[in-house]
Amino acid sequence: MATSANFGNMFSMAGVSLIIPFLPLLPKQILLTNLMTDFPEMTIATDSVDKEMIDYPRRWDIKAIRKFMITFGMVSSVFDYLTFGLLLLVFHATEIQFRTGWFMESVISASLIVLVIRSRKPSYKSRPGKYLLIATSVIACLTLILPYTPLAGIFGFSPLPIKFLLFIVLIIVLYIITAEMVKKVFYKRVKF
Numbered sequence: 001m002a003t004s005a006n007f008g009n010m011f012s013m014a015g016v017s018l019i020i021p022f023l024p025l026l027p028k029q030i031l032l033t034n035l036m037t038d039f040p041e042m043t044i045a046t047d048s049v050d051k052e053m054i055d056y057p058r059r060w061d062i063k064a065i066r067k068f069m070i071t072f073g074m075v076s077s078v079f080d081y082l083t084f085g086l087l088l089l090v091f092h093a094t095e096i097q098f099r100t101g102w103f104m105e106s107v108i109s110a111s112l113i114v115l116v117i118r119s120r121k122p123s124y125k126s127r128p129g130k131y132l133l134i135a136t137s138v139i140a141c142l143t144l145i146l147p148y149t150p151l152a153g154i155f156g157f158s159p160l161p162i163k164f165l166l167f168i169v170l171i172i173v174l175y176i177i178t179a180e181m182v183k184k185v186f187y188k189r190v191k192f
Contacts, residue, residue, distance in 0.1 A: 002041055004069045004117075005110050008076030009033075015077075016084050022095045024084075026156050029103055036143065037110040040136040047129035050119050064190050072117060075182050079109065079175040086167055093164070100147050100157040101164055107143040109172045111136045116179045120187050123180065 016024050025033070083105045087093040093101060115136060119126035128136075144165075147157040160168075 002038075004072035005037065005076060005113070007069050007073035008080065009106065011073060012077045012080035012084075015081070020088070020098075022098075024102060025099055028155060029099060029157075032155055033103060033107055033110075036107050036139050039139050040111045040114045040132060043129070043131040043135040044114065044118065046131040047118060048127060050121060050126055053120075067190050068186070071182065071186055072113075072179065075175070075179055076109070076113070079171055079178070080106065082174075083168065083171055086171070087164075091164060091167075096156065096158045097160060097164070100152075100160055101168060103157065104143055104147070104160070104165075105168045105171060108140050108168075109175050111139045111143075112172065112176055113179055116176060117183060120183070122184075123176075 013024050080102070083102055084098075087098050087101045091097070114132065115128055116123045118128065118132070146152060146155070148159050152158060
């Protein structure tokens with residue numbers, strides 16, 4: 001999970017840095033993103049596991065993990081670039097709005113995607129553990145609230161207009177749906 005998210009973010013940041021005249025995220029924003037997205041991933045140890053995953057012992061398959069990282073990292077990047085296009089070309093976002101918008105999309109989608117890729121089954125058929133669900137919900141809520149608190153200035157964020165938020169939510173929903181479809185195809189082609 002972490003490798004695909006980090007690969008996708010690195011690919012997105014490197015690409016967008018070639019076309020915009022400012023840093024896509026400030027160093028403190030990158031660190032905050034990593035800190036916040038780690039919380040749901042840390043609770044994966046308390047998660048429920050699908051019964052078919054413990055039927056027999058499994059070995060690490062580094063080639064399959066690499067394919068997973070590249071596949072889901074690229075899916076993440078597609079939606080990052082969609083976010084960039086929306087913020088820059090449609091909403092003509094300022095630097096601070098761009099950073100705030102991408103931070104929100106990145107953290108919320110990275111937190112929610114854990115619920116999708118934690119199981120081979122569709123996410124609605126595989127119930128996550130209580131702590132994973134709580135951590136994901138808390139981080140998503142904190143991410144939505146942060147730009148509207150006094151901490152926003154410390155981290156270089158600003159409140160976004162409601163239309164920005166609505167489109168960011170739409171992008172996240174499309175990302176989750178796409179990840180579910182990609183997961184289905186991925187596990188048909190890659191066995192591990």
